[in-house]
Amino acid sequence: MNFVHLEFDGVIATMTLDHPGGNRINFQMREEILHTVERVAASDARVLLVKGKGPDFCLGGDIRDWPGIPAKDLRPRVEVFARAIDLLEGLAIPTIAVVQGGCMGGGFELALGCDLVIAAKSARFMFPEALLGIMTLQGGVYQLAERIGRAKALELVLLSEPTGAEQMAAWNVVNRVVDDASLDEAAHALAARLVLGPPDAYARTKALMQIWRDRGRAEARQQLYDMSMPLFDTPDVQSALRNAVDAVSAGLPIPKAHFPASRRVSEHDRKGRA
Known part of the structure; x- marks a missing residue:
């Protein structure tokens, strides 16, 4: 059973x-x-x-x-x-x-x-x-x-x-x-x-929180940009940014981006940082 x-x-x-x-x-x-x-x-x-x-x-x-x-x-x-x-x-x-x-x-x-x-x-x-x-x-x-x-x-x-x-x-x-x-x-x-949210950002946010919990704020701050900046090179974020810029330029609220259901979290983010 x-x-x-x-x-x-x-x-x-x-x-x-x-x-x-x-x-x-x-x-x-x-x-x-x-x-x-x-x-x-x-x-x-x-x-x-x-x-x-x-x-x-x-x-x-x-x-x-x-x-x-x-x-x-x-x-x-x-x-x-x-x-x-x-x-x-x-x-x-x-x-x-x-x-x-x-x-x-x-x-x-x-x-x-x-x-x-x-x-x-x-x-x-x-x-x-x-x-x-x-x-x-x-x-x-x-x-x-x-x-x-x-x-x-x-x-x-x-x-x-x-x-x-x-x-x-x-x-x-x-x-x-x-x-x-x-x-x-x-x-x-x-x-x-x-x-519908961003899987890579979710994964990296969770990994950062685990670093903060286990090793403290200083270590989390040390790794913050190494973990966050690569997101800007992804097609998902670039598309969301362009849509947001168009909305802001038109005086409209920033639209919520939807991320493809086929996205698979990278092995780096799946395991988090050692």
């Missing part, structure tokens, strides 16, 4: 968790998530949606697998999920977590590994690890701290209290909150909008 499904609608990829009873991430799912993200990385997809089937996005790791396993044996079986999230964060394309119901533990970390989070009003977010005497195993505490700061991240992780979607939006963890009935439609509309 497969617990993770990957579908393509043109250049929109959708990874769906499908484990009845809350999409709890068992050992097999960890491997499947990693392999699925690898497939997306090797594809022509220009946007990835990450979803959970059923009433909950994901209630976290399937702790039913864990009792009695020595830490030395448990570690490699858990660590594969960290590799999956690292690969997800490093994808050259925009990624969107589509969250309904419970989003907890490893499921919350999976959502935080995406670039954008769109959530139903009923969604609730929680790190329950402290209730078990353990830590956030995929780095959830620092993923959260990057978005809301150290103090608030520690509060949520140490107290293990559920937080609603509206509050998470106010804290800049969630990008958009929509009615439950509109979640899928809103998520696909957002993906369709991103598909």
Whole structure:
């Protein structure tokens, strides 16, 4: 039985968790998530949606697998999920977590590994690890701290209290909150909008943000023009610039450029900078 499904609608990829009873991430799912993200990385997809089937996005790791396993044996079986999230964060394309119901533990970390989070009003977010005497195993505490700061991240992780979607939006963890009935439609509309955007610019922007996160502002500034200026030599940007100049000269608003769906992100941008 497969617990993770990957579908393509043109250049929109959708990874769906499908484990009845809350999409709890068992050992097999960890491997499947990693392999699925690898497939997306090797594809022509220009946007990835990450979803959970059923009433909950994901209630976290399937702790039913864990009792009695020595830490030395448990570690490699858990660590594969960290590799999956690292690969997800490093994808050259925009990624969107589509969250309904419970989003907890490893499921919350999976959502935080995406670039954008769109959530139903009923969604609730929680790190329950402290209730078990353990830590956030995929780095959830620092993923959260990057978005809301150290103090608030520690509060949520140490107290293990559920937080609603509206509050998470106010804290800049969630990008958009929509009615439950509109979640899928809103998520696909957002993906369709991103598909029309510039894939090379998206890829390089994500790579620059990763440099900023990992090595700081000074290194990001050092590499900024090496990464950004080559875009001006592409036919897409030259065409968009000419159209923009014509509009400005005519006293019109700058038109939104649409970029060909056949565009494939270059290998340089797919991998980002070392």
